Amino acid sequence: MTVRIGVNGHDPVLYFLSTLGILERRLAAIGEDVQWVSYSPGPRAPWLLGDTLDIVGCGQTPIIRAHAEGVDAAYLASSPNRPCQGALLVRKEGSVHSPKDLRGARVAFPSAAWAALLVIGTLDIAGLTLHDIVPMESDFSEDLNLLLSGEIDAAPVLGPRLVEAEETGKVRHLLPTDDVVCNRHLFTTQRRFIDERPEILVEVFAAMELANLWVTSDFTRAAEQRAAESRYDADHWGGNADSWEKILRRMPWHTASIDSAFIDEQQRYANLLKHADEIDRAANERSHFVPELAWLVREGVRRAHVEFANNNEIVPASLL
Structure with missing residues (x-):
């Protein structure tokens, strides 16, 4: 066989x-x-x-x-x-400091992937849903650049791109990933x-x-x-x-x-x-x-x- x-x-x-x-x-x-x-x-x-x-x-x-x-x-x-392979990132100097601050935010993520669960779980902690944000479909490839330029307010970032994002010194994890969902x-x-x-x-x-x-x-x-x-x-x-x-x-x-x-x-x-x-x-x-x-x-x-x-x-x- x-x-x-x-x-x-x-x-x-x-x-x-x-x-x-x-x-x-x-x-x-x-x-x-x-x-x-x-x-x-x-x-x-x-x-x-x-x-x-x-x-x-x-x-x-x-x-x-x-x-x-x-x-x-x-x-x-x-x-x-x-838990350290992926995280929901926001700009260090941005306006999003906690899950409740995501109301009205532009959040990029691929809706079919695990990243969607991370976003939805984070929103749920604040009593929010996808209807409370501006979801933007993503394939991960440009999310860091969009986040740093201010074109989006938050995005899940995974794999080596997460390492590279952290090393810019300009982003932070909104919450520890395993406080939200497992991965x-x-x-x-x-x-x-x-x-x-x-x-x-x-x-x-x-x-x-x-x-x-x-x-x-x-x-x-x-x-x-x-x-x-x-x-x-x-x-x-x-x-x-x-x-x-x-x-x-x-x-x-x-x-x-x-x-x-x-x-x-x-x-x-x-x-x-x-x-x-x-x-x-x-x-x-x-x-x-x-x-x-x-x-x-x-x-x-x-x-x-x-x-x-x-x-x-x-x-x-x-x-x-």
């Missing part, structure tokens, strides 16, 4: 895994192989399951949107929370794939964890590779080797299982998006939760760490 896995610049773990040959070797050992499928834009990832992809990564907002439209996208696993990257598949191919999922989880270990074993090497990448909408994410290294060091690198508490959190976010009229209905997020997957994730992670402890050369030098 060929396992089709989506790869896109928004997905750090699957991006690195697609370049290292780790999963190819693991699947070959059980008579399977992998096809890495590039796709764009990132927020539409869950809709590609079935006809185009078997496994894909996505943010917390896209999967909620997909569920609202009836897409079969089960929660597989996730990164840990990444996990999720992995998803159809329920049928879980039922039919659990042995493949264990190998995928093990390979993902080995990719995490590869990154943390040499952040400089990983950052240089990512900064040199020209595929997968690389220009959209910006950054150079220095800013990529700084953001990679901020992020937790581990393959985490999905638990009941996280599903409750996702349901709260689905309700927030529905209240903000960003989705027509809030689906039952628990109906896409498969508790027994936790055992497969833990087994894959266990195998990865055992292998790494016994041989810390994750990728043979001849393949780099």
Whole structure:
């Protein structure tokens, strides 16, 4: 069987895994192989399951949107929370000092992505909704320049662009991100794939964890590779080797299982998006939760760490 896995610049773990040959070797050992499928834009990832992809990564907002439209996208696993990977920024010398000051403000964000959840959650803290601001659709690429020039009043900024924004000394985080929402990257598949191919999922989880270990074993090497990448909408994410290294060091690198508490959190976010009229209905997020997957994730992670402890050369030098 060929396992089709989506790869896109928004997905750090699957991006690195697609370049290292780790999963190819693991699947070959059980008579399977992998096809890495590039796709764009990132927020539409869950809709590609079935006809185009078997496994894909996505943010917390896209999967909620997909569920609202009836897409079969089960929660597989996730990164840990990444509160330092993205933030809602305002000008240091601007007029926005707290969430309540966002009333009437021009806020740029992509409505289909996790950034929308950060904006809506921040507004909710002040009892505001999207109807109280001037939303401006964004693809992230020019938001810092627009913010510094005063053409917008606030914007979520992610990845290496966040590092570069902070280093101007002219912006600040409106609130700590994890005071508002969590920021996990999720992995998803159809329920049928879980039922039919659990042995493949264990190998995928093990390979993902080995990719995490590869990154943390040499952040400089990983950052240089990512900064040199020209595929997968690389220009959209910006950054150079220095800013990529700084953001990679901020992020937790581990393959985490999905638990009941996280599903409750996702349901709260689905309700927030529905209240903000960003989705027509809030689906039952628990109906896409498969508790027994936790055992497969833990087994894959266990195998990865055992292998790494016994041989810390994750990728043979001849393949780099």
